[in-house]
Amino acid sequence: MVSPEAEAVPTSALIRLVEARWFRTLVIVVIVINAIVLGLLTSQTVRAAGGGLVGRGLVIVDMAALSFFIGEIGIKLVAYRQRFFRDPWNWFDLVVVIIALVPASDSLKVLRALRVLRVLRLVAAIPAMRLVVSGLFRALPGMGSAALLLLLIHYVFAVIGVQLYGGTVYGGYGDTGYDYFADLGRALYTLFQIMTLESWSHGIVRPIMDVHPNSWIFFVLFVVISAFAALNLFIGILVNAMDSAKDEQESHMSAEEVADPAQRAILDELRSIRAEVRDLRAQLDERQDQAPAARKAPSRTGNETENTGKAVKAGNAAKSRKTAKKNSSA
Template structure:
């Protein structure tokens, strides 16, 4: 009886050991497969294939705006699903390899949303989502480091750009009120361009963009009111076009430079960290060598 209990306990332990070994082997196999998939999705060849697929898909969506007949349209549909298969496979590979880290990367989430939107059916209320397939072209941004830098700079510049845009809006509003009071009764052109506050805002925006501001707007007002009108609009152009718009460029440029500096600093810090680890390893190797020589 006791021997049977001992045997049963030993069998149970043996089974538990076998299960533990099997689970460990499974985890090791999964880890190795994840590592291999990660090497594939991070490889330059794989990314080049996806880049070409994104570019070709964007071009094919443009072709869909034309009527190529039944056979041509059907071919474009099949071609679209071919590209979708590539994109879905890529996303699944990246999720499998990166796991939760995939959703921590903003660019990976961006790719996931763009591909997910295109999977909606093209009928009923979901038809509008199919139109957003053209957003696949924006996936090129996540594939080209220079474009990623520009996009990230634009995002980080939002706060500064918003402040400048607010101040610019105040300046345009002040000039719009002044222009409405000064020019709304200046003949037909004055009524046309500055008859109301809304018209003044639109006309001043046109002047700020330098779109036909001299021949289209100002010359008629000069004939009605005099040459001082020219100086009035030149002052407005200097305050908006030559000042505020250059401030937009300056803020964006400074952000690009700052991000490049941060990127280089991050690389340098990683290099220093690796160098310090190598120094520690060298010291440990020297200590082991000294102990071996003493023995």
């Protein structure tokens, strides 16, 4: 039977391999090469170059990259074991590799297209990109509130726009003109185009101003509130979330994460030694507590024996005195 110490030796060696800087750099290089190969494979001219040799060579490189990714996942599974599944980024890598292993038949063309998801492994391989994605997910609740606020602003201005500018065909769009505020749905789309600042002035506002000269107040107010205020609110929420994610990452960075694998192995050994020392101290304290009780027990027994002997001697002396008195009286 293999001892836990002997089993931990190859596991720690695999952890040092996976977490080594050169290995992570190699993974990034393979991902970049695989991304370039996948891009070249989309070109029929490149695939047909050299009588098809270039295309076959690119396919071989793609299969080699996939084999490397499978080996990487296998090493991580053996090294980390249950801890592998605690990291969501490992789940992402595993799903991407599994999708690449599915046969790309005609009925599964979508899965063939999803092979390019392997490029997204750069997000998991580069810590800075992981921080950005973590900040983005952290910002989703706040961005949802901001999106609801922006929707309310659109709804209010759309209702007002239908009431003020609906029912009129304006120039600037097509040959016969266009009613930008004919109903609520058309008004919402018109305001969305204005918010994106896409042809909002000469395409929408100026034709309406030809009929309603004071309408510029309505549109300028909407642009200031939606495009300048609300959209910048999204940016502020995202930046704040990224700062929070960075602070949390730094605060949770322990000595194990800072040290290299060799130092982590030394720390683990020190922890085990400290645990053994605590156990030995507890056993020593128990023995010291039992020793005084063991010493006191014999002393109490000796005192009782001595007192019993004195009582017997006193009884014998009393009997001898009584006997002497009887003899003298006789």
